Amino acid sequence: MRILLVEDDPLLGDGIRAGLKLADYAVDWVCDGEAARLALLDHAYQACVLDLGLPKRDGLWLLKDLRERGNQLPVLILTARDSSADKIAGLDAGADDYLTKPFDLFELQARLRALIRRAGGNATPRLEHAGVVLEPASKRVSRDGQPVTLSAREFALLRDLLSHKNHIRTRAQLEESLYAWGEETGSNTVEVYIHHLRKKLGAQFIRTVRGLGYRLGDPG
């Protein structure tokens, strides 16, 4: 799960990035509206955390631009402006949610989970396939009722696959979802994590679609 963080305050940006990383999100952090616009053009994100008072391009402008281009990316506005007029303007410009500073890290994580879940067309907080259950909030995974221990990357990979049930995910897509900018990606790390997941969840749980990528295996 890759998230774009647009925040011009270095201390706060650093904190949010660290906090979201703790929830196993890959976070790309940009400090101004223009950089955010370019990042949104170049990469596929699962969600965007957007500050409104930004240098170069205002957050609201960015949001309108995004929606005009037909991009449905879930956007959570994070700002110190707390009047209802500001909230209304933010939501009307196309934001999905709104959080005022200061805020609780767990609340931010929960709201992002809900946004991502709903964007995937899924209202229930559990992701489930063929006896494997993933609860994003508690980060618990089980297979046929038995708890399974996964590393952070394995968890992120499984979450991505479960969120895109019935879709083939290319290696590039999975890499993009797993790693933020500046994080090293080995040439075959995705294959390594797929291998680990198969060992823990069953060989047939993830199928390789030759030449294309991976998808979840048929249940049963």
Place this chain on the structure above:
Amino acid sequence: MPGTEPEPHAHSQSLRWRLLRAVFATALLVWGLNAVLSYTQARHEAEELMDGHLAQAARLLLALVRDNESHLEDLATRLASVRSQEKHRYESPLEFQVGRADGSLLLRSAHAPAKSLAAAPGYDDVSHAGHPWRVLTIASTSGDYRVQVAQSIDLRDRTALEVARRTVLPIALISPALLLLLYYSVRRALKPLDELAADVASRSPENLRPLAQNAAPLEARPLVSALNRLFGRLDDTLSNERRFTADAAHELRTPLAVVRIQAQVAQLSRNADDRQHALQQILLGADRATRVLEQLLRLARLDPLAGLPHPAEVDLAELAERVLSDARLAAADRCIVLERSDDRLLISGDAELLAIALRNLLDNALRYTPPATTIRIIAARQDGEMTLGVIDDGPGVPPTELPRLVERFYRGSAARAEGSGLGLAIAQRVAELHAARFELENLPGGGFAARLRWPRPPAA
């Protein structure tokens, strides 16, 4: 609670009471004088009238006796019989004597004395039988006969009094009604003032809308417009304060958010380095909140000042020297030079405030220019004007942002997190208090200047 108890001198301070008292006193005085004058005038006129009657009666008698003494016996009886008939209210009984020039009496009325009254010719007041009488003595042209007509002065006085009383009575009867009328007129005339007071009294503290000018009486309009001006100033002050409070809250939110989220990150981090980093960030966030708070309080203290509290002689060159030596300790790696005039630059001002302003300008230059930038502190005469400020040869400020720099909490696009967004606003306020111009400009050859400039004093 003050204001609810009646003040001891409330009546003496009440416009209505003062007005009523003055009007009542004047009215009573005028009516009193009028009554006294009318009374004496009426009495006098009554006396004159009665004297006139005396004269008429005397001449009538004289005409009857002249050259015709024969029927005089008869006349006395006839007069007595006429007199017993019904009397007019103001008809007072006349007594008379008719005699010869030698003093012998020919005729007299019933109550007249038997001897001739000793009275001077013409009108005279004499006493007879213990009572005062008004007597008119006239003689016939030939001098043979003398007629005296007398009237009791007691009776005359009673009549005159009655006339005067009847003249004055209506005035006395009408005056209470007039006083009542005056009272209501005064009340009515002052009612707009009461309404004005009620309007002001019923206002909530938030209601600072101007009072209606046209409803107020002409005399109260200066007061109303003064009140309206006060309301206006209060409204400005209040909305400034509200904006300031809102801005201040806004500015403190971000550092607080930093402290909170980094604290949670520190709690959740399993890795010691991450935890250390988060704790370090918490300290920075707390420092920033402190700085914002300090600047806010500084500005809040400067804002309400109308002028400098304790102006003293300040040498700008010496002040710049001091600020520079402090700055060299804090920013040892930066290139800061002082450009000062050799002689003293004296102005009347507050050295502490000027140092704060200069430090803020220097802080901005340090914060928003690349490390290799040369920063010059200026304390000199430039174009003949005393100047205190900072000039750098950095990239300058985008022209569109220039006018917004002094806005409170505005940070330019190049802003870093450490600034409070208040430094230039404070510098500008200090400049205002010192009657200096505050100039922010990109220099033609590159670089940026932030200066306080004192207009050249008029040639002495």
